[in-house]
Amino acid sequence: MDKQNKTSILVLDDEQIVLKRLKPALERSGYKVETFFRSADAFDRVDGKNFDIVITDLKMEGSDGMAFLTHVKKRSPKTEVIVITGFATMDTAKESFKKGVFDFLAKPFKLGELIDAVKKAETRINDIRQ
């Protein structure tokens, strides 16, 4: 993939550490990454741009990741959403998948697991495009 056409990723998590670690790792793997820890800012951003992939936490202080991913999928159905959460339950997982979430990772996860999920999402995006 050439530089102009990098896969774009938005990451939303209210814990800075997650953003600090994911940004460089995803960038090293060749992605264009924007990170947000306030969901209001992330809402604004996705209204202005359709990202290829959105990675979001589910349970954040003062906002609901589920609402965010619902919004994202409604605006841009082609965007693949990966959920990362520390409160993984069968119910939240089921609900996420019903909303069209691509993958669901329970925190803590290995960096490699997330990169794998992102790669798979990327493959699907490319398959659909072709």
Next chain:
Amino acid sequence: MDNSNKVKNIVNKIIGKIPFFSTRLQDKHDREIAFTTIFARFQDILELNNQILDLMATISNKLSGDYIFDRNYIESSSHLMGDLIAKLISNFNILTHGKYRQLNNVFRKINRDIEKELSGKLVIPETDYVIPYRSLTRDFSEVAGGKNSNVAELKNQLGLTVPHGFAITTRAFKSFLEYNNLSERVNIILHAWRGGDKTTEKASEEIRELIDKGTIPPDVQKAFNWGLDNLKTYSDDKKLGLAVRSSALGEDSEHSFAGQYDSFLNVFPENFGNHYKAVLASTYSASAMEYRLQKNFSEQEVAMPVACQMLINARASGVIYTLDPVSPERRVLLITGTWGLGAPLVSGKIYGDSFVVLRKPGHSILELDIVRKREALVPDEKEGCVFKEVEREAQTRATLSENQVKFLTETALSIERYFKKPQDIEWSLDQNNNFYILQARQLNIASKLSSIVNDISSVVQKYPVIFSKRGAIVQKGIAIGKVFVVNSEEDLEKFPNEGAILVTHQFSPILSRVVKKAHGILTDIGSPTGHMASIAREFSVPSIVNTKVATNLLTNGEEITIDAEDNVIYKGRIEELSLYEFSHDNVGEYYEYRLLRRILKRISPLNLVDPKANNFNPRGCETFHDIARFIHEKAVKTLREVKFYNQRNSDIPARELQSTIPLDLMMIDIGGGLKENAGKRKVTENDISCLPMVEFLKGVNAPGAWDNEPMSVDFGSFMSSMTRTFSTGASSPKAIGQNLAVISEEYANISLRLGYHFSMIVAYISEKINNNYAYFRFNGGVTDPVRRGRRAKFIGRILEKKGFYVDIRKDLMVARIKKISKESLKRKLYLIGKMVSFTRQLDVKMVDDDHINLFMREFEKMELKNTGEQD
């Protein structure tokens, strides 16, 4: 006496009642708690202990950098850990009837500290004000600071020569603040500074003045005096000169506050207090405050530990970088040196000689630059240091000889291996040509390195893989070196001093002494939670256990690279891999990592190592790990010592074992130890389904062990003479008597009196390695104590060879082994059975010490004959 009466009698005699239940709980007989209940608690304890160790490993793993975790994880896993420990303690209190209730307080205190950490407060542990280097371990790094604990580790773990000295802990800092009522005042100033109402310079000046005017609290001063008096004993007649410097938190590890704080050379003891205050004050230098602000350090994390070292009156001093920070790809070390003390070289005031040395073994000197050294900094006769002119002839002479360069190189690389990061090391050479390492800290060149090894996968592809994904990594890292296979204790003596990769079938305790020389360790069998794993971690030696194939596939002298990150063993030296390891992001930068690390300090260090040590009691427990360890040890002990209660109203009858060997053993089955169709009064070996019991009896019955079968001529006659010595009466069932086993499917607790000695065997064998253990206690005898002692020694030596931890005190021998696989533990039980048989009357003939070796050889011969019994 009819049989059932006999059974009842024997059982009554030995079983008795569980003491505390009979004295406290019981009113008469009805409220007795059955052994099955006790045993169920015991099993819960084992299970909880397992979960705790697992969780501890899982949490520690998060620090490896592979994981993304957040604060929520830290909180929830800390709470889960607390819950498990609480459950463990409550089970244990039931088992021991509250004998160790103090554990509750210890637990609450640790838990409170963890909660405090979680709430963002820096918890300063209640340590001493002063800790001498000889007693300083890594676990104190938080209170003693990076510089102190690194130097102490070099001394205590790597055996390097460092200046005598002591750490002044953060507790002294805290006490100083409290004594002078400074915390509040400092916070007000800091608050104004962060709010923009004060410039950094102004805030710094005000705080420094407050500290300067403070008084050292009397008990802190007392501790200083004690530390200083200790140092005086090392200084020959001359006046003691000190180096007093900051050992600030974070310095020397993930953060380099190098140069941010003041340090003072050649301080006299009587002025130590003022210099201590001056170092404290430098915590609040304007540059340090700015630096912390930039790096997102909370001011709450600030607590200054200080280093006090004996000043080395140096002939020469200098610095070593284990990699060239500008061009790490050259794979060289940079060594600089100058005459006198190193301070002007370190601060960059002067240039010194420089030596560029290859990292590759052989360590040839690539480049050499000898400069004119006109002046040297030396300790003044009065306090402080002065520059002195260097003698003309010495000005252009090299500060180090080729051999000295080589020595420093090897030392520096061993430090790098130990700390797993490129190092920035300060050295001095004293007037008698002894080298000292003054400090070692991480060289921060990660960003440089990642650019030179960005495609590690294509580099390693060039090297053949010997094996991969075998066994379990117990200590991560990269190890490069020559294979050294250890099969016997003699091999151990030949283990190269310059280090090698230790390859062995199974780790045995005697290998501990070469671990710190090993660059890496590979074993065929072993458990990741075993003893060896903790030693490997202690010395930070990259290790993989349970590979099954290591001794088969590797040959002595072969050069290999262990990738104990990815679990691959390569043929050849792949230096790039260790550079790559160095380049990993420094996740320690993040607050969450520091928090988790601090919390783990309350959880995972193990202080209660030796059950015989004075601190092996609830009061000695400083961490959750200590509590778990203490409980595990005492729970096993409690169960071992339980006197089984009168089974009269119980549905568990004691049954007699009918065997060719006259053991006269009564058995109480508490669950699954006997087959369903076993007789109600008498059972045979075929009825037993208790795994440890089955193996033990097989061993007892092993050919040649009970002297029923012919042995080698010498030994046979030996034994027959012994049999004659002991009348048949002594070995008849009646005289032996009083033998009892409590068994379940996986557990056996066997008390035996054979001849005139007493053995106790307790074992638990299951699929879960962590639960497995065997305990064998052996004492008594009929001869004089010396001969009995010989027999104990004989048994002990054999068991030690087979991997047991053995403790011999006079004629008492206690052997323990735990956390080994089901199959290996079965073989150990078999061995114990055989030993019990073989040795029951040996002490009679143990007339001199040579017999210990003679019998050992005989026993080994017998082992060889019984093929398939080797382990």
